[in-house]
Amino acid sequence: MHVTKNDVEVKMQIPGAVVRQRTEFGSVNGFDKISGEYFSLAKGVDTKPLFVGLEGNVCQCPHWGYVLSGQVTTTDAKGTKETVKQHDLFYWPPGHNVMVDADAELIMFSPQREHTMVIDHMKKQTGG
Numbered sequence: 001m002h003v004t005k006n007d008v009e010v011k012m013q014i015p016g017a018v019v020r021q022r023t024e025f026g027s028v029n030g031f032d033k034i035s036g037e038y039f040s041l042a043k044g045v046d047t048k049p050l051f052v053g054l055e056g057n058v059c060q061c062p063h064w065g066y067v068l069s070g071q072v073t074t075t076d077a078k079g080t081k082e083t084v085k086q087h088d089l090f091y092w093p094p095g096h097n098v099m100v101d102a103d104a105e106l107i108m109f110s111p112q113r114e115h116t117m118v119i120d121h122m123k124k125q126t127g128g
Helices: 112-125
Strands: 010-014 017-020 034-041 063-076 081-085 089-092 096-111
Touching: 034 063, 034 112, 096 112
Parallel strands: none
Antiparallel strands: 010 017, 034 096, 063 081, 063 089, 063 096
16 A cells, blocks of 8 residues: 555644644554664565565565655565655555665565575575
8 A cells, every 4th residue: 555645634734733643554563672774775676585585575574664765566475556756655564575776765564583594595586
């Protein structure tokens, strides 16, 4: 799920401040600590080979984030594609792969234990 800034409801607006809120933007039930992450990704990066060996060969960790710049397309286990671009908020549920369409800078928040396991797996896949 992704949401453009203008599609996030304005809840309060006063001189000098606009507060927007998107409710029900994913759930953290059953997870422990959350990590804050900053990703710099080059056009052409494809996670498919990095996720081989994970359940379903996809990332099983949910992510909530914001696209500072660029464009990224996710594909879920059913083949559904979704593209996020600059200034979009996003929620990627478990079961996705990522393709970077244009150099991108992302801020993400993820369950720490689960995403650390995915990152460690990716490092092994690249010999790191």
